[in-house]
Amino acid sequence: MTESFSSEDRALGEVSFTVNGELKTVHVYPMERLLDTLRHQLGLTGAKEGCGEGECGSCAVLLNGALVNSCLVPVLQAQDADVVTIEGLAAGPQLDRLQEAFLRCGGAQCGICTPGMILAAHHLLHRKPDPTMEEIREGLSGNLCRCTGYIQIFEAVAEAARRRTTS
Amino acid sequence: MRSNPTNYQLVAPDSLQAVLSLLAAEPDGWLPIAGGTDVMVQYAAGKLPAQRLVSIWNLPELRHIEVLADEIRIGAGCTYTDLREHDLVQREFSLLARAAAWTGGIANQNRGTLGGNIVNASPAADSLPALLAYEAELILVSVRGERRVSYKDFHTGYKKTKLASDELIRTVCLARRFSGYLAYARKVGARNAQAVSKVCIAALGRRPGGVVEDVRIALGSVAPVPLRLAETERVATGKPIDPLLLVLARETAIAEIQPIDDIRSTANYRAEVVGNLVAEFLEKLGADEYHT
Numbered sequence: 001m002t003e004s005f006s007s008e009d010r011a012l013g014e015v016s017f018t019v020n021g022e023l024k025t026v027h028v029y030p031m032e033r034l035l036d037t038l039r040h041q042l043g044l045t046g047a048k049e050g051c052g053e054g055e056c057g058s059c060a061v062l063l064n065g066a067l068v069n070s071c072l073v074p075v076l077q078a079q080d081a082d083v084v085t086i087e088g089l090a091a092g093p094q095l096d097r098l099q100e101a102f103l104r105c106g107g108a109q110c111g112i113c114t115p116g117m118i119l120a121a122h123h124l125l126h127r128k129p130d131p132t133m134e135e136i137r138e139g140l141s142g143n144l145c146r147c148t149g150y151i152q153i154f155e156a157v158a159e160a161a162r163r164r165t166t167s
Numbered sequence: 168m169r170s171n172p173t174n175y176q177l178v179a180p181d182s183l184q185a186v187l188s189l190l191a192a193e194p195d196g197w198l199p200i201a202g203g204t205d206v207m208v209q210y211a212a213g214k215l216p217a218q219r220l221v222s223i224w225n226l227p228e229l230r231h232i233e234v235l236a237d238e239i240r241i242g243a244g245c246t247y248t249d250l251r252e253h254d255l256v257q258r259e260f261s262l263l264a265r266a267a268a269w270t271g272g273i274a275n276q277n278r279g280t281l282g283g284n285i286v287n288a289s290p291a292a293d294s295l296p297a298l299l300a301y302e303a304e305l306i307l308v309s310v311r312g313e314r315r316v317s318y319k320d321f322h323t324g325y326k327k328t329k330l331a332s333d334e335l336i337r338t339v340c341l342a343r344r345f346s347g348y349l350a351y352a353r354k355v356g357a358r359n360a361q362a363v364s365k366v367c368i369a370a371l372g373r374r375p376g377g378v379v380e381d382v383r384i385a386l387g388s389v390a391p392v393p394l395r396l397a398e399t400e401r402v403a404t405g406k407p408i409d410p411l412l413l414v415l416a417r418e419t420a421i422a423e424i425q426p427i428d429d430i431r432s433t434a435n436y437r438a439e440v441v442g443n444l445v446a447e448f449l450e451k452l453g454a455d456e457y458h459t
Contacts, residue, residue, distance in 0.1 A: 030177035031170075031210070031220065052169075053208045054275055055361055066248070066277040072207040073278075074200070076177050077224050120273060141360030142272015 017078045019044065020088025030076035035059045037075045038085060046086035046115040050144070057143030060116035061085050067123040069142075086115035089122065098122055098160045107156035109147035117143050121157045130161055170210050179222035183229065183308070187335065189221055191310040194332035197221045201244055202278030204271065205287045229282065229337065232256070238343055240306075243282025243336040247271070247294070250281065260341055262297035262369040265352045269293060269359045282336040285318075288326045288392075291431075293354065295393035296369035299385035301345060306338040313337065322392035348373050348381075351448040355440050356431070364388050365432035368444045372452040379403045379412075379452065384445060389424040389437055396423050399445060408453025416449055417442035 016025040019042060026041050038044045038061070050056035052071050059071045062084040089096045098118050101107065108114040117140060124131055124139030131139065136157045145153060177200070180186050189197055198217035200206045201224050209215040223229060229244030234255055241250070247267035250256050257264045270293045271279060284292045285305070303318040307330065318339075321329050330336065348371040356362040367387040373380045382403050384396040399419040406412050426437035 029172035029175070030179075031172040031175035033172075033207070033211075052211045054204055054271070057272065057274060060274050063277075067274045068278050069274045071211065072203045072275075074177055074203060074207065074220075074222070076179050077203070077222055079179065123273065138360070139273060141358075142274050 013076075015075055015079050017080060018082045020084055026075070028075050030074060032075045033071050034061070034063075034073040034075050034078050034083070035070040037078075038070060038083075044085050044087050048112050048115065050112065055144070056113070057116040057120060058113050060119045060143065062119060062123065065123075065126075067120055084119075086119060089118065096122070097163050098125070098157070101156040101160035101163070102153070105156035105159060106152040107148065113143055113145040113147075117145065117153055121160065124157070125161055125164060129164060131157075133158065136161075170213050170215060174218060175210075176219045177222060178220075179224075181226075183223075183226050183335075183337075186221055186223055186226070187308065187310045187333070190333045190335070199223045199286075199335060201280045201283045202246065202275075204275050204279040205283060223335065229335075236343075239341050241281060241339040241341070243285070243339060244280050245282075247276035247279050247281075248273075250294075251276070259343055259346055260297070260301060261350045262300055262352045262371070263294060263341075266294040266297050266354075266367070266369065269354050272360045275361075281339055285321070285336055285339070286328060286330060288322055288328050290325065290390060290392055290394075291363050291367075291388040292393065293364060293367055293387065296367060296385035296387045297352070298339065298341075299393055299395045300369045300371050300383040301341045302383070304340040305336055306340065307331075307334045308337040309334040315340070319395065325391040345371055347375075349452050351451055353444055353447075355444070363431060366426075366437050366440045366444065368441075368448070370445075370448045372448065374408065374452050378405055378407050379449075380405075382449075382452070384420070384448065386424065386441060386444075388431075389426045389441055391425070394424060396420050396445070398423050403449065408449050413446045413449055417446050420445040 012027050014025055015028055026037055038047055047061055047070055048058040050058035054069045054072045059069050060067055061070045064081050098121050120140050120143050128135055136154050198220045200220045200222055229242045231242050232253055233240040247270050250267040251264045284294050298318050304315055305318050306313055306315050351370045354364045354367040356364040370384045372382040382400050386394050399416055402419050403416050421438045421442050426434040428434050
């Protein structure tokens with residue numbers, strides 16, 4: 001895929017991918033976690049490390065449009081991919097509808113899970129613009145929150161969906 | 168302790184052939200990694216023995232579903248999302264579609280692959296009982312060529328398989344002959360999403376004329392490998408579904424499994440649940456509203 005990584009080489013190499021619409025090239029070890037590259041090399045600290053083993057969803061990002069846990073993605077597998085993080089959702093000062101709904105409904109408290117929750121909700125609404133409450137619960141079932149008790153989060157997603165379908 | 172990426176090598180050839188050549192050149196030298204939902208968890212925990220990995224994620228040769236007149240051929244690199252969203256899988260192989268839908272959460276379903284689930288060989292894997300019930304066959308591939316093997320003999324022990332060190336699973340083949348069957352699947356766990364199951368079941372049955380003509384009952388998390396209940400199936404076949412059969416099937420099933428106590432459950436609880444699940448399946452198969 002990249003010539004920088006031959007089968008004899010375990011050294012640093014180059015990986016290029018698009019992040020929030022901008023093409024980036026990073027010098028990395030290929031097994032570095034995408035989460036670490038985003039946070040430490042690219043300064044995108046919206047994705048959080050919770051469990052580090054794919055259980056909590058706080059590191060979720062979109063990889064070629066698919067919700068993934070970035071703690072489980074070796075950065076080499078992001079070569080040529082389109083990555084969207086929470087930083088890429090708002091258009092400048094204009095918040096995304098989901099972000100506004102989370103604010104209005106009290107969907108965020110400590111904030112650690114919020115970027116992953118919003119990206120999971122974004123992924124859900126992209127595929128199911130008018131989800132049932134059951135579908136909302138399933139769509140967010142891989143994202144853990146220890147503050148809210150979830151109800152405000154589910155309501156925020158339902159409200160964002162209503163605004164999307166009525167606007 | 169967390170693994171240090173500087174100690175690991177990862178390469179990503181752009182074709183299946185290139186991956187196979189690498190595996191052939193140094194058998195046992197490379198660990199294939201697809202969506203990373205198992206390998207990266209071991210890596211994060213500092214428990215990944217392999218230090219040289221070869222990515223097979225998104226190889227086009229492994230990621231498509233081919234529908235033939237008599238069988239469906241699922242590329243081993245298809246994700247759970249690919250499976251649960253595929254029309255024909257939903258319609259004719261609902262046990263597999265449902266297992267895919269309760270494996271992990273959405274993010275892990277977007278990355279975890281059917282081939283990875285098979286090769287990881289966990290006895291608790293959610294999709295494997297469905298493969299047993301449908302009597303799946305696997306096409307294994309290496310530079311030496313392809314071979315087609317029955318899935319039922321593939322797991323030889325806890326976390327052990329018949330895959331040679333230079334081979335990959337290429338395709339999972341399911342015969343299209345179960346449309347007249349009642350399909351029954353349940354996962355019993357702390358919750359559906361994310362939690363590993365305490366017990367999961369995938370079962371198929373036909374009862375065209377009052378008596379059981381054919382049943383297939385497969386279970387996860389009750390033995391060192393995903394288990395088909397051959398003896399329970401045998402005692403049920405040819406019998407009407409009445410209270411006597413339910414008692415007999417329950418007892419036979421409990422005698423066939425080898426459950427253990429672990430962090431998720433106990434052997435006693437698992438045995439009780441297996442009895443209940445087998446009885447519930449047969450009750451549904453015997454219900455008046457079910458006709459084939």
